[in-house]
Structures are given as C-alpha cells and as structure tokens.
Amino acid sequence: MNFHSIAAIYKFEMARTWRTIGQSIASPVISTVLYFVVFGSAIGQRIDAIDGVSYGAFIVPGLIMLSVLTQSVSNASFGIYFPRFSGTIYEILSAPISYLEIIAGYVGAAASKSLIVGLIILATAGFFVPLEIKHPLVMLLFLVLTSVTFSLFGFIIGIWADGFEKLQIIPLLIITPLAFLGGSFYSINMLPPFWKALSLANPVVYLISGFRWSFYESSDVSVGLSLLVISIILVACILLIAWIFKTGYRLKP
Amino acid sequence: MTAIIELQAVNKVYKGGFQALDDVNLSIRRGEIFDLLGPNGAGKTTLISAVCGLLNISSGKILVDGLDSRLSYREVRRKLGLVPQELTTDAFETVWNTVSFSRGLFGKKRNPAFIEELLKSLSLWDKKDSKLMMLSGGMKRRVLIAKALSHEPKILFLDEPTAGVDVELRKSMWQLVGDLRDAGVTIILTTHYIEEAEEMADRIGVINGGKLLLVEEKKAIMDKLGSKQLIFDLKSPVPEIPSALDKYSLNLSEDGYQLTYSYEQKKTGSEIPELIRDLQSEAIFFKDLYSRQKSLEDIFVNLVQNS
Numbered sequence: 001m002n003f004h005s006i007a008a009i010y011k012f013e014m015a016r017t018w019r020t021i022g023q024s025i026a027s028p029v030i031s032t033v034l035y036f037v038v039f040g041s042a043i044g045q046r047i048d049a050i051d052g053v054s055y056g057a058f059i060v061p062g063l064i065m066l067s068v069l070t071q072s073v074s075n076a077s078f079g080i081y082f083p084r085f086s087g088t089i090y091e092i093l094s095a096p097i098s099y100l101e102i103i104a105g106y107v108g109a110a111a112s113k114s115l116i117v118g119l120i121i122l123a124t125a126g127f128f129v130p131l132e133i134k135h136p137l138v139m140l141l142f143l144v145l146t147s148v149t150f151s152l153f154g155f156i157i158g159i160w161a162d163g164f165e166k167l168q169i170i171p172l173l174i175i176t177p178l179a180f181l182g183g184s185f186y187s188i189n190m191l192p193p194f195w196k197a198l199s200l201a202n203p204v205v206y207l208i209s210g211f212r213w214s215f216y217e218s219s220d221v222s223v224g225l226s227l228l229v230i231s232i233i234l235v236a237c238i239l240l241i242a243w244i245f246k247t248g249y250r251l252k253p
Numbered sequence: 254m255t256a257i258i259e260l261q262a263v264n265k266v267y268k269g270g271f272q273a274l275d276d277v278n279l280s281i282r283r284g285e286i287f288d289l290l291g292p293n294g295a296g297k298t299t300l301i302s303a304v305c306g307l308l309n310i311s312s313g314k315i316l317v318d319g320l321d322s323r324l325s326y327r328e329v330r331r332k333l334g335l336v337p338q339e340l341t342t343d344a345f346e347t348v349w350n351t352v353s354f355s356r357g358l359f360g361k362k363r364n365p366a367f368i369e370e371l372l373k374s375l376s377l378w379d380k381k382d383s384k385l386m387m388l389s390g391g392m393k394r395r396v397l398i399a400k401a402l403s404h405e406p407k408i409l410f411l412d413e414p415t416a417g418v419d420v421e422l423r424k425s426m427w428q429l430v431g432d433l434r435d436a437g438v439t440i441i442l443t444t445h446y447i448e449e450a451e452e453m454a455d456r457i458g459v460i461n462g463g464k465l466l467l468v469e470e471k472k473a474i475m476d477k478l479g480s481k482q483l484i485f486d487l488k489s490p491v492p493e494i495p496s497a498l499d500k501y502s503l504n505l506s507e508d509g510y511q512l513t514y515s516y517e518q519k520k521t522g523s524e525i526p527e528l529i530r531d532l533q534s535e536a537i538f539f540k541d542l543y544s545r546q547k548s549l550e551d552i553f554v555n556l557v558q559n560s
Contacts, residue, residue: 002327008357015350087341091400094305095358096330253267253308 005097009105010112013079017113024075025117032067032121035059036128039185044129050187051218056129060122061212062184065146068118069179069204070171072147076110076154077167084158084250093252099245107155111147118143132215138223139214145230146207150175152237159250178204183212188220203229256316257283257408257439258304263313265299265463273299274310275463281408281441286434288454288471289443290553296463297443298338301410305335317408331359334406338413338443340393344386348377351385352399359404368403375399375429391422398429409433411442415449427453447550461557474552481546483525485512485532485539495535501528512537 017024040056047055083089092102125131133139154170161167182188182204188196199205200221210226213219219226244251258281265274273296281287289297302308304315306326315322317329343351352368372378375395385393394414401409411430415423423446430440430453444450450457450471458468467474490509501524504513514528532539 002360004357004360004362008354011357012350012354016345019345086343087337087339088343090305090307090335090337090341091355091358093307094330094333094335096327096360097358098327248309 002097002101005095006101006105006108009092009102010109013106013109014112017109024113025120028067028071028117029120029124032063033124033128035063036125040125040129050190051216053216053218054130057131057216058187058212059185060125060129060131061215062179062182062208064118064121064125064143065204065208065211066176066179066184067121068114068143068146069150069175069207071114071117072110072150073154073157073171073175074167075113076107076151077158077161077170078154079106079110080155080158081161081164081167085164089251099242102245103152103155103241107148107151110151110154111144114147114151115143118147134217135214139211142207142211142214142226142230145227145234146211149230149234149237152234152241156237156240156244159244162250175204178202179208183208183220187218203233206230255283256280257318258441259314259316260300260304261314261316263300263303263315264311265296265303265308266311273463274303277313277460277463277465279458279465279468281439282456284434284437284439285455286430286440286442286453288450288457289441289460290447290450290457291443291460292557295460295557297460298412299463300460301335301412301441301443305333305410306330327360331404332407334401334404334409336394336397336401336409336411336414338416340390340397342385342393342396344384346385347382348372348385348388348396348399349381351396352403355400356403361404367405371399371402376425391418394418394422394426398426402433406438408439408441411440413443415444415446423449447553459553459556466556475546480515480517481544483514483516483528483542483544485514485537486510486541487512488538488540491537495537497535498528498531501531512539 036056036059039059044054044056044059049055050058083092122131157167157170181199182202183199188199188205188209191199206221206226206229209220210223210230213223213226243249258279260277260279263274263277264272266272275296277296277300279300289300291297299308303310304317304322306322306329318332320329322329346354349368349372352372353363353365356364356368369378372381375398377392377395377399380388380392385396388396398411398414414430415426418426427449430442434440442449442453454471456468457471457474459466487510491505491512492509494503494505494512501514504515505511506513512532514525516524
C-alpha cells in the first residue's frame with residue numbers, strides 16, 4: 001500500500017475544503033439548520049409527534065442524511081471531475097499508485113468532508129430541537145457507511161460526467177428528490193398503501209429509516225434491511241468502479 | 254550504453270479504428286537525450302502516454318529498466334517524470350503545494366529542502382507562495398517541470414517543453430535539460446522546433462502516421478541524409494541555365510541573380526572546380542559564393558513527405 005500517495009491525494013483534497021470553507025462546510029450546515037429553525041422550532045410545535053418523537057426532533061436524522069448524501073456525491077464527483085476537466089489527471093494516472101489507492105484518497109477525502117458536515121449539523125440541531133441518540137455507534141456506522149457509499153457513487157458520477165451540468169444533475173434532480181420523498185420529513189407508514197409500496201423502491205428510505213432508528217428506535221423498515229440495502233449499494237459502486245478502472249472508461253483512451 | 258526503455262512491437266488502435274502507433278520498436282539508451290520529431294498527430298504524445306501509463310496499448314510490450322510497464326507499474330512509474338504538452342495546472346494552488354503534492358503522489362517522503370533546491374534551480378523560489386493562475390505561461394511550464402522532477406525520476410519525458418516559450422526561456426530550458434542529462438537523467442523529448450533537436454539531442458527518432466521512420470544518432474542523420482548547397486551570387490542576372498550545365502542540376506532564383514548547386518558531401522570530388530570552370534566558359538560570373546549545410550528541418554520534411 002502506497003500510503004504517501006493516498007495521503008497526498010487526501011491532504012490535497014482536504015486543503016481545498018479548508019480553502020473554500022464557506023462553500024464546503026458553512027453553506028450546507030446553514031441551509032440545513034434553517035430547516036430546523038422553520039420546521040423544528042417554528043412550525044414543528046404545531047405538528048403532532050410522530051412515533052412519540054416531536055416533529056422537530058423527528059426530521060433531524062432525515063435532514064442530516066439529506067446533507068450527507070448530497071455532500072458526498074458533490075464532493076467526490078467534483079474531486080475527480082476537476083482534474084479531468086483541468087487536465088491534471090495525467091499526474092494521477094501516471095503515478096505509481098493502484099486504483100484502490102486513488103479511490104482511498106479521493107473517496108476518503110469526500111467522505112470525511114460530508115462526515116464533518118453531518119456531525120456539525122447534528123451538533124447544531126441540539127440547539128434547536130430536543131435530541132437523543134439511543135445507539136450512537138449504530139448512528140456513526142450509518143453515517144460512515146452512507147458517506148463512503150455515496151462518495152463512491154459521486155466518484156462514478158465524476159468519471160461519467162463530461163460537463164459541469166451533469167455534476168449538478170445527479171445531486172439536484174435525483175438525490176435531493178429521493179431524500180425528500182424518502183421519509184426525511186415524514187414516516188412512510190403515514191402514506192396510503194400505494195405510495196408506501198412505491199416509496200419502498202426508494203433506496204434512501206432505508207438509509208433514513210435505519211439512521212433514524214439509531215436515534216429514537218423508531219423506523220419504517222427493519223435496521224437489518226437498512227444495513228443490507230446500503231451494503232448492496234456499496235458493493236454495486238465498488239464493482240462499477242472496478243470496471244471503470246479495468247476498462248479505463250473516460251480515463252484512459 | 255544499455256537500454257533503459259524498450260518498446261517492442263507496440264500498437265495503439267483507438268476505438269474508431271485510428272492507428273496512432275503502428276508496430277513501434279524503439280530502444281532508448283540510458284543517459285541519452287532522445288528527441289522524437291514528427292508533425293502534429295504523428296504519434297509522439299501517444300508514444301509518451303503509452304510508456305507513462307496514460308493509455309492502454311492495443312498490443313506489444315514496453316520495458317522500463319527491464320521491467321514490464323504493465324506488470325511492474327509501480328516500480329516503472331517511480332522512475333518516470335512527465336512534463337505534458339498542455340499547461341495543465343491547478344489554478345488555485347500555490348507553487349509550493351502543487352510541487353509538494355507531486356512528490357507525495359509518487360510515494361516520496363516530504364523533503365522541503367529538496368523542493369526548495371528544485372524551485373531555486375528553476376528560478377521559481379520567489380514564486381513559491383504564488384497561485385498558479387498568477388504565473389506566466391513560461392513560469393507554469395517551469396512549475397510542470399518542477400512537478401515532474403519532484404520525485405527525482407531517472408527518466409524525464411518532455412512533451413513539447415518549449416511550446417509557447419520565449420527565446421530566453423527556451424535557452425534556459427535547454428541548459429536545464431543539459432544539466433539533467435549530466436546528472437544522469439535520461440531525457441526523451443518531443444518537439445516541433447528542429448533547432449531544439451539540433452541543439453540538444455544525442456539521437457533522433459522521426460515518427461509519422463504512428464510509424465517510426467528513422468532512429469539515428471543526430472550526427473549520423475546529418476551526415477547520411479544531409480546534403481550541402483553551394484550558392485553563387487551572380488554579377489548579372491541569367492535568363493536561363495545553359496544546357497551545357499544540365500548535368501549539375503542547378504537551380505536558378507526567380508530574379509536570375511542566384512544559382513544553387515546541391516551536392517552530397519561525401520560523394521563530391523572534382524565536381525565543384527569543374528562547375529566553376531564551366532560557369533566561366535558559359536560567361537556566367539559570380540561576385541560571391543558560399544555553402545550551407547542542409548538543416549535537420551529539411552531532412553525531417555523530406556522524410557515525412559516521402560513516408
């Protein structure tokens with residue numbers, strides 16, 4: 001394992017985060033905190049508790065997951081797309097590093113950034129809504145798994161994209177709607193049977209449900225199933241990336 | 254000298270069917286400066302990319318220091334440094350950070366003293382904290398060289414190193430390349446500038462249409478393919494070349510004031526004195542005569558046109 005190379009990529013990517021801290025950290029934190037203020041502290045007091053959890057507290061896991069998902073995809077896709085766009089990818093591809101090490105550097109940095117964002121949002125949420133985390137280790141496991149999995153997914157997007165528009169499309173037009181419709185603001189058990197069945201086809205439902213269980217022991221689907229779904233997505237992303245590097249898709253002509 | 258890079262029957266065919274490298278066999282000697290000449294699209298960059306692992310070759314084998322470039326890619330790539338043709342840089346990074354990043358990327362431990370020395374040798378030290386977007390094109394080119402040298406490679410590829418660089422900087426680059434060779438680095442460069450090849454190269458390879466047309470010592474190419482020209486500046490214009498001089502295949506300038514005689518340096522014997530006598534016999538008088546060596550550029554153009 002070439003740890004110097006992994007560290008070089010990781011530090012380089014993280015340095016960009018600190019250089020653009022307003023955009024990378026402050027912006028997603030503030031926009032999510034606004035949800036807590038509006039739906040938690042203001043409107044939330046007029047909404048009934050769900051599964052015995054106040055509405056303000058109920059939406060916290062979903063909103064954290066929403067941020068972590070979008071940040072993971074955005075960070076990782078931009079991280080690998082920018083060297084492709086600027087041409088500096090030649091240096092990565094000609095370096096004495098394996099594909100696994102390239103992924104470890106880029107995906108590690110992207111996942112770290114989204115984890116930092118997620119944890120800051122979690123800490124901030126405590127100021128606005130009553131929070132309790134019944135299973136902190138499971139919560140951390142979900143957070144790490146989601147960050148890594150969707151950073152891998154973002155890495156794939158960054159390889160696939162041939163313009164900045166495509167980088168934006170996936171987080172904005174796919175991830176965000178899936179997160180909104182995946183139970184961030186409600187329990188899917190509140191939906192009519194047809195819409196509930198349809199929602200179960202949304203993979204984000206399982207992420208939010210499992211994550212929420214780690215807070216309040218209340219979930220739409222079993223925790224085991226949630227872990228299974230995220231593991232399947234993780235393996236699918238790994239297989240796709242292995243194929244990308246094996247074939248050189250959009251990297252090596 | 255032993256070979257440090259060997260290409261054995263290397264082919265590269267792109268998806269659309271375009272053959273960028275056509276059965277290329279090439280051996281680069283340790284410690285030499287090898288210049289790859291060729292027109293745009295000849296396959297120069299493709300060849301370099303193939304050695305550096307930037308593309309997958311269709312068939313053939315590439316050995317670097319005896320190691321297969323695919324099977325032993327880590328060991329091979331540690332030995333290689335690449336300065337690309339395009340000025341590809343991270344615009345928002347500082348010179349120091351981007352060069353340090355390159356060293357780490359190639360698996361080397363941090364060594365601020367070495368980076369400092371490197372930046373000083375490339376006259377970049379006073380710009381170490383500048384963002385790359387603030388630098389001129391020539392400076393960016395030097396940063397790319399610094400990045401390529403940051404991991405102390407044994408082999409340096411310079412793809413069009415002086416493209417878009419002013420004369421002064423070009424000469425300082427030549428000096429740098431010479432210094433690197435003296436330090437034991439093998440250098441493979443591509444260029445459009447024939448004078449660059451004439452100035453620096455030990456050996457020259459000419460590539461066109463993906464085929465390696467010729468690999469020779471620079472001097473041998475000049476001797477083998479280079480012909481000389483003898484130019485007569487005439488006292489008065491000549492309307493046409495008299496038929497008695499046909500055997501010399503002379504060229505007459507449009508204004509009739511200049512005659513040019515081309516000859517093979519090694520073959521010529523008594524022809525020049527004879528020509529001078531025959532000119533006088535035909536009442537063609539010259540006020541000056543001088544000779545010039547055919548340049549590498551002429552040789553290159555001939556080779557490419559005939560390929």
